[in-house]
Amino acid sequence: xxxxxxxxxxxxxxxxxxxxxxxxxxxxxxxxxxxxxxxxxxxxxxxxxxxxxxxxxxxxxxxxxxxxxxxxxxxxxxxxxxxxxxxxxxxxxxxxxxxxxxxxxxxxxxxxxxxxxxxxxxxxxxxxxxxxxxxxxxxxxxxxxxxxxxxxxxxxxxxxxxxxxxxxxxxxxxxxxxxxxxxxxxxxxxxxxxxxxxxxxxxxxxxxxxxxxxxxxxxxxxxxxxxxxxxxxxxxxxxxxxxxxxxxxxxxxxxxxxxxxxxxxxxxxxxxxxxxxxxxxxxxxxxxxxxxxxxxxxxxxxxxxxxxxxxxxxxxxxxxxxxxxxxxxxxxxxxxxxxxxxxxxxxxxxxxxxxxxxxxxxxxxxxxxxxxxxxxxxxxxxxxxxxxxxxxxxxxxxxxxxxxxxxxxxxxxxxxxxxxxxxxxxxxxxxxxxxxxxxxxxxxxxxxxxx
Amino acid sequence: xxxxxxxxxxxxxxxxxxxxxxxxxxxxxxxxxxxxxxxxxxxxxxxxxxxxxxxxxxxxxxxxxxxxxxxxxxxxxxxxxxxxxxxxxxxxxxxxxxxxxxxxxxxxxxxxxxxxxxxxxxxxxxxxxxxxxxxxxxxxxxxxxxxxxxxxxxxxxxxxxxxxxxxxxxxxxxxxxxxxxxxxxxxxxxxxxxxxxxxxxxxxxxxxxxxxxxxxxxxxxxxxxxxxxxxxxxxxxxxxxxxxxxxxxxxxxxxxxxxxxxxxxxxxxxxxxxxxxxxxxxxxxxxxxxxxxxxxxxxxxxxxxxxxxxxxxxxxxxxxxxxxxxxxxxxxxxxxxxxxxxxxxxxxxxxxxxxxxxxxxxxxxxxxxxxxxxxxxxxxxxxxxxxxxxxxxxxxxxxxxxxxxxxxxxxxxxxxxxxxxxxxxxxxxxxxxxxxxxxxxxxxxxxxxxx
Numbered sequence: 077x078x079x080x081x082x083x084x085x086x087x088x089x090x091x092x093x094x095x096x097x098x099x100x101x102x103x104x105x106x107x108x109x110x111x112x113x114x115x116x117x118x119x120x121x122x123x124x125x126x127x128x129x130x131x132x133x134x135x136x137x138x139x140x141x142x143x144x145x146x147x148x149x150x151x152x153x154x155x156x157x158x159x160x161x162x163x164x165x166x167x168x169x170x171x172x173x174x175x176x177x178x179x180x181x182x183x184x185x186x187x188x189x190x191x192x193x194x195x196x197x198x199x200x201x202x203x204x205x206x207x208x209x210x211x212x213x214x215x216x217x218x219x220x221x222x223x224x225x226x227x228x229x230x231x232x233x234x235x236x237x238x239x240x241x242x243x244x245x246x247x248x249x250x251x252x253x254x255x256x257x258x259x260x261x262x263x264x265x266x267x268x269x270x271x272x273x274x275x276x277x278x279x280x281x282x283x284x285x286x287x288x289x290x291x292x293x294x295x296x297x298x299x300x301x302x303x304x305x306x307x308x309x310x311x312x313x314x315x316x317x318x319x320x321x322x323x324x325x326x327x328x329x330x331x332x333x334x335x336x337x338x339x340x341x342x343x344x345x346x347x348x349x350x351x352x353x354x355x356x357x358x359x360x361x362x363x364x365x366x367x368x369x370x371x372x373x374x375x376x377x378x379x380x381x382x383x384x385x386x387x388x389x390x391x392x393x394x395x396x397x398x399x400x401x402x403x404x405x406x407x408x409x410x411x412x413x414x415x416x417x418x419x420x421x422x423x424x425x426x427x428x429x430x431x432x433x434x435x436x437x438x439x440x441x442x443x444x445x446x447x448x449x450x451x452x453x454x455x456x457x458x459x460x461x462x463x464x465x466x467x468x469x470x471x472x473x474x475x476x477x478x479x480x481x482x483x484x485x486x487x488x489x490x491x492x493x494x495x496x497x498x499x500x501x502x503x504x505x506x507x508x509x510x511x512x513x514x515x516x517x518x519x520x521x522x523x524x525x526x527x
Numbered sequence: 528x529x530x531x532x533x534x535x536x537x538x539x540x541x542x543x544x545x546x547x548x549x550x551x552x553x554x555x556x557x558x559x560x561x562x563x564x565x566x567x568x569x570x571x572x573x574x575x576x577x578x579x580x581x582x583x584x585x586x587x588x589x590x591x592x593x594x595x596x597x598x599x600x601x602x603x604x605x606x607x608x609x610x611x612x613x614x615x616x617x618x619x620x621x622x623x624x625x626x627x628x629x630x631x632x633x634x635x636x637x638x639x640x641x642x643x644x645x646x647x648x649x650x651x652x653x654x655x656x657x658x659x660x661x662x663x664x665x666x667x668x669x670x671x672x673x674x675x676x677x678x679x680x681x682x683x684x685x686x687x688x689x690x691x692x693x694x695x696x697x698x699x700x701x702x703x704x705x706x707x708x709x710x711x712x713x714x715x716x717x718x719x720x721x722x723x724x725x726x727x728x729x730x731x732x733x734x735x736x737x738x739x740x741x742x743x744x745x746x747x748x749x750x751x752x753x754x755x756x757x758x759x760x761x762x763x764x765x766x767x768x769x770x771x772x773x774x775x776x777x778x779x780x781x782x783x784x785x786x787x788x789x790x791x792x793x794x795x796x797x798x799x800x801x802x803x804x805x806x807x808x809x810x811x812x813x814x815x816x817x818x819x820x821x822x823x824x825x826x827x828x829x830x831x832x833x834x835x836x837x838x839x840x841x842x843x844x845x846x847x848x849x850x851x852x853x854x855x856x857x858x859x860x861x862x863x864x865x866x867x868x869x870x871x872x873x874x875x876x877x878x879x880x881x882x883x884x885x886x887x888x889x890x891x892x893x894x895x896x897x898x899x900x901x902x903x904x905x906x907x908x909x910x911x912x913x914x915x916x917x918x919x920x921x922x923x924x925x926x927x928x929x930x931x932x933x934x935x936x937x938x939x940x941x942x943x944x945x946x947x948x949x950x951x952x953x954x955x956x957x958x959x960x961x962x963x964x965x966x967x968x969x970x971x972x973x974x975x976x977x978x
Binding site: 388411 | 641658687688689694695698726730732733737813818819820822826828838839859
C-alpha cells in the first residue's frame, strides 16, 4: 500500500458569486513497483471540524484525529463492519473535550447540551440519526443502533422502524436499547462552560447595543429635521439601511477570537476490505443555539452520505460534512458531493461542487459567506497489474477534503500504516473565509489479501 | 382561465423491480378562444394524504380539500404571499378531524400527539420546519413563522436563525413568538383515540403472538428429530426463514381495514399572481410511532419543495409529498420530483421519477412495497396570443398528482373558480399498492390582470 499527497500549485478560479481560491492537489497514482504487499483491510479519513483551529491547540486536534483513525483501523482489522469502524472513530472524536461533539459540545441558550449525529451504510443504504439528543455520551452510538435495528426489518404488527429520533424520545429509545444514560454535568467541560459564559456575556452586550439603538432610532425618527445622529455604540453614523435598532450584529459570536463558537461537527468516512463504505457525523451544534435546533449532522443527505458501487454508481462514495448547519442543509451538500463524485476526475468534481453548489448556490444567495467543509472518499476496484494474466484486483481509494472555512483538521490511515497522518488544512493567505475554497487530498491503493 | 383534465387510457409499463401501472392523463392545452378574461391571482392544489380513503368518508375528505383550496385562494385574492396562502390551506387541513395532521393526528406509542410540518418559499428558497412538536394546534404556523424569522437575517450577535426546531424547544420557540399553546386533550379526537385503542390492542396481540412463537421455536429447536411442528398462531407450519419467534407481522397495523393508520400527511402547493411558488406539508406521523420519531414532513427535500424559475430552472416548481415517511425520506422525493420537472414533459418526468426514483429506488430495494404520493405544480410564463403584436403574458400552470398507495385525495382551484374541484384518485383495478403508480393532472392558463 502506498499513500501520496502533494500540493502542487495555488490557482485562482473565477466564480460568478465570489472569488474562489483553490489549493489544487495533484493526485499521483503510485506505480505498481512502489506498492507494498499486504492485507487489504481498509482505509479511514476523519475530520475534527471545519472552522478555525488555533495554532495553540493544533497538537490536540491532530492527536484526536490520529486516535480516531487508529480506533477505526483496529475495528477493521478485527473484521468489523464499515459502520462499526466509522462509529469507533466518531466515539473517539466525540469523547475529546476539544471537539464540538459529544463531551465538550457547545451549550445552547439554556446552557444545555443537545447533540445531533447520523450514520449511513453504503452497502444497505440504511441511515440512522438522532437530533437534539441530551443525556447520552456518544450520540453516534444511538444513530448506529437505529441503523442496525432498521436493518432487521419491520417491528411487531408491521410497524416501520424509525430511522430518525429526536429529543426526549431519542433518549428513551437509547436507554431502552441498553445504551447507558450519561449523568448530567459530565458532558460539559471547563472549556465549554467558560465559552458558554463568554458567549452569554457577548450576547447580553449585543442585545444591550440593540436596545440602545432602538431608542436611538426612535429619537432620530422624532427629530423632524432629520439631522444625522452619531451612533456611539458603532462609533460611526448609522447607514440608512443597516438595520439600526434591529440587530447587534457587530458583536459577533462566531469570530476567530472565539474558538468555541467556530468549530462545528466531527466526522469520518471508511472503506472496508470488501469495498463497502460508511460515513458518520456528530455535532454539538452552534454555540447558544435555540433549544431544539437540529442541524445538518442529523439530516439525511446533509451531514453524511455513503453509497456502494451500484447500477448507476461506478464508484463507492462516502462523505461527511462540517460547518454552518443551515448552509449544509440547504445545499444537501453530502449527497450533492456523492453524486458529483461519480464523474471521472474526483478532484475537479469536488472543487466544482464546492464552487457551484455550495458557495455559488442559489439557496444561499443571501448569505454573506458560506461556511463549510467536507471529507470525501471514493473507491473502485481495479487491477494492480493489468498486463498480467494473474489478475489481482486492488481497491483504489481516493480521498479529499475541501473547505470554505479558515481551516479544517483531518487525519487518515490505512490498515497497513503504523500510524495515522494528520493535517490542518488552511485557506491560503489572502483567501476570504466563506468565499474561497481549499481542496487537498491523496490516493491509496489497497491490494487484495494474499490469502 | 380554463381547466381541463382527461383520463385517456390505462397503460402497463414494465419496470425492473415491479409492475407499474400508470393511469395516463392527456393534458390538453386550452385554445386561446376558450380562455375567459379575468384577473390572474393564482392557483392552489392540495392533498389530504396518500393512503387509503374509504368510500364512507370520501365526502369528508373532499370537503376539507375544498375548504383548504378556498382558504388559499381567499388569501391570494387579498394579496397575500404564496407562503401565507399555502399556510392557510394547511391550517384548514390540519383542523379537520379526518386528516392525520394537527387536530386528530395519529397518537404515538405513549398516546401523545407529536407533529411534523414544513414549508418552503420558492422565491427566497427559505425553509422552515418543526418536528415532533406537541401542544400547538397548527404546526404549519410554526414552520411558516420560522421561515419568516429566518428571512429577517441574523439574530443578535451574528447568530444564525434556526430553520428546523424539534420537540420541547420548538414548542417554547412558538410560544415565545406569540403562537398560542393548545391545552392538552384538545388535539386528540374521539376518532383518533378510538383508533389508538384499537391499534394498541392489535400491537399487544401481535406481541403475544411473537412471545408464543419464541417459545414454540425454542421447543422446536429442542426437538432433536427436527420434525415439523404446526404453528397454531399462523394456522400453518412456519417456514424455515419466516422470522418465526421474532416478529408478529401477520397482525398488520397499517391495513386497509384500519383507516387511521394508513393515512399520512396533508399538503398544498400554490402559485401566486407573480408566479412565485410555495409548498407545505404537515403530518401526525405513523400510528403508534416511537416518541421523538420525525418523518418526511419535517425534513428538507423530503416533505415539500418550492423553487422559482432561475438560471438553471426554466420552470417554477412546487411539490408536496405524503405516505410512508421513511420511504419519502430515503428517496428525498420532493426535491427529486422538482429536479425532474425541469424537463419538457411534466407528466412523463413525474411518472419516470415515481417509477425509477421511488418504486425502483436502490434506497428502498429491501422494502416489500413503496408507499407514497406527491402533488406537483409547475408554472412558466408564456404568451397567450403568440401571433399578436400586443403580447399578453400568461402563466401556464401544470398540476399533477401521483401515488403508489391505494388512493389519494386532492383538490384544486384557481382564483377565477367559484369553487374548488376535488377528486379521490385510486389505483386502477388489479394494480398492487406499493408497486404501481397512478398519475393524473391537468393544466390551467392564468392571464395577466387587465389593469
